[in-house]
Amino acid sequence: MQVDLLEVMESLFHICNIEITLVRLKDLPDETPNSPDLLQKLTLDFHSRQISEALLNALKPNLISILHTQTMLNYILLTATPEMREEYTFDFIAVGPYLTVPVDHEELLSLNQMLHLPMDRYENLQSFYSSIPVFSGQHDINSMIALLGKFIYGGFTEFTIENMMDRFTLPEANFDFQLNQKPYEAMESVDKRYQAENELLEAVAKGDTNRALYTYSNFFSYRVPPRVTDRLRNAKNLSFSLNTLLRKAVQNGMVHPLYIDEMSGHFAQEIEKSTSIDALNALSREMVHKYANLVRNHSMRGYSPAVQKVVNYIDFNYQEDLSLKKIADLFSISPSYLSALFKKETGSTLTEYINNKRIDISVSLLNTTDSSIQNIAAQVGFLDVNYYTRIFKKLKGISPSAYRNMINKRING
Numbered sequence: 457m458q459v460d461l462l463e464v465m466e467s468l469f470h471i472c473n474i475e476i477t478l479v480r481l482k483d484l485p486d487e488t489p490n491s492p493d494l495l496q497k498l499t500l501d502f503h504s505r506q507i508s509e510a511l512l513n514a515l516k517p518n519l520i521s522i523l524h525t526q527t528m529l530n531y532i533l534l535t536a537t538p539e540m541r542e543e544y545t546f547d548f549i550a551v552g553p554y555l556t557v558p559v560d561h562e563e564l565l566s567l568n569q570m571l572h573l574p575m576d577r578y579e580n581l582q583s584f585y586s587s588i589p590v591f592s593g594q595h596d597i598n599s600m601i602a603l604l605g606k607f608i609y610g611g612f613t614e615f616t617i618e619n620m621m622d623r624f625t626l627p628e629a630n631f632d633f634q635l636n637q638k639p640y641e642a643m644e645s646v647d648k649r650y651q652a653e654n655e656l657l658e659a660v661a662k663g664d665t666n667r668a669l670y671t672y673s674n675f676f677s678y679r680v681p682p683r684v685t686d687r688l689r690n691a692k693n694l695s696f697s698l699n700t701l702l703r704k705a706v707q708n709g710m711v712h713p714l715y716i717d718e719m720s721g722h723f724a725q726e727i728e729k730s731t732s733i734d735a736l737n738a739l740s741r742e743m744v745h746k747y748a749n750l751v752r753n754h755s756m757r758g759y760s761p762a763v764q765k766v767v768n769y770i771d772f773n774y775q776e777d778l779s780l781k782k783i784a785d786l787f788s789i790s791p792s793y794l795s796a797l798f799k800k801e802t803g804s805t806l807t808e809y810i811n812n813k814r815i816d817i818s819v820s821l822l823n824t825t826d827s828s829i830q831n832i833a834a835q836v837g838f839l840d841v842n843y844y845t846r847i848f849k850k851l852k853g854i855s856p857s858a859y860r861n862m863i864n865k866r867i868n869g
Contacts, residue, residue: 473589474554474600477502478546484508498527498567498584499553512547518615520605527567528687529553529588532601534608551604557687559585562737653701656744660705663752665745672744691736695727698740702747709751710759712768719750762789763801767809774813775837780806814838815851822860829856 484505500523501507511533515521521533531552541547559567564585568578591600605615652671659668703720707713723743730736754771756764765787770778783806784791798806814836821832830841833856838844848856
């Protein structure tokens with residue numbers, strides 16, 4: 457029987473390239489010295505009596521437990537049968553660590569931050585995770601579990617499988633990566649994270665798109681550690697938090713709430729629909745870009761209350777018949793005073809602002825719809841298609857029809 461056990465263990469090791477440990481509590485020292493290498497704390501230390509005793513107490517007979525750790529590593533744990541415990545004197549078998557998906561750049565940066573490692577240790581962290589076997593298909597994991605379970609317990613119907621994290625938490629010491637960190641260093645780390653966050657929100661609130669994107673790239677180094685074991689769910693939670701933060705930043709940038717609600721709702725739906733961490737990473741960067749642009753294009757910072765009301769009215773009623781007199785009468789302002797005030801604060805005449813707004817909307821319609829030029833002109837508030845064409849060419853340097861032909865040529869290659 458011992459030969460068979462060793463053969464199974466050796467076969468798994470060579471076929472799967474995965475580490476298998478027979479844990480014997482009686483062989484373990486009462487105290488395990490702290491390792492000077494923090495990277496070793498990524499894995500479960502089965503040489504630690506504290507860890508192994510806690511695991512053994514949580515394990516049950518004829519139950520195969522799958523354990524997911526905070527560092528995204530996975531283990532399969534099996535208790536020894538009474539016969540095996542007596543013959544081989546081991547208490548349980550530990551298979552792992554292994555990954556279910558490769559660890560990406562953002563997650564490595566988050567781990568680097570959680571471990572409080574200097575950035576020059578990032579390559580060590582990357583090398584460590586590259587050495588861990590990846591079982592991307594549930595079939596591979598199930599096959600490994602079935603082979604172990606059949607051999608240890610005598611048949612496929614003789615054991616059950618559970619997710620151990622549902623009822624078990626590892627002793628805190630194993631994942632206390634701040635054991636060697638002085639209190640002031642922990643405080644400094646938190647301060648830096650909040651500083652990076654504030655710099656990002658300040659850039660967005662000012663509509664500084666380039667600075668916002670640059671700050672967001674640096675912000676990865678200060679992301680909080682994973683809060684849940686489901687990596688996709690954790691990434692979605694972080695994206696939802698970012699969406700909320702950016703929404704607040706845009707509010708500080710004096711953008712009308714209707715614009716903010718529309719963009720925030722759109723991104724909330726896109727986050728929930730995302731099916732991969734890579735897609736969420738790309739979406740988060742897009743969020744930073746578009747929220748900053750929203751401030752740049754629609755901020756009313758520095759405008760008087762009267763001009764704010766006029767700008768909001770034009771932005772949401774551009775398709776109507778608008779004139780200086782009509783808008784002035786609507787807000788009980790004299791036309792001459794409104795004209796002078798609007799020019800002073802926005803740098804454009806009221807008519808110029810209305811035309812620019814309408815032409816920008818029409819460009820979007822030309823890019824995304826097959827509507828005729830005449831219909832698009834009417835949709836954005838131009839009753840005369842010839843006047844629309846003239847204004848479009850004045851502002852864009854090309855006619856609407858020529859612009860659409862240019863776009864179609866680019867799309868069709």
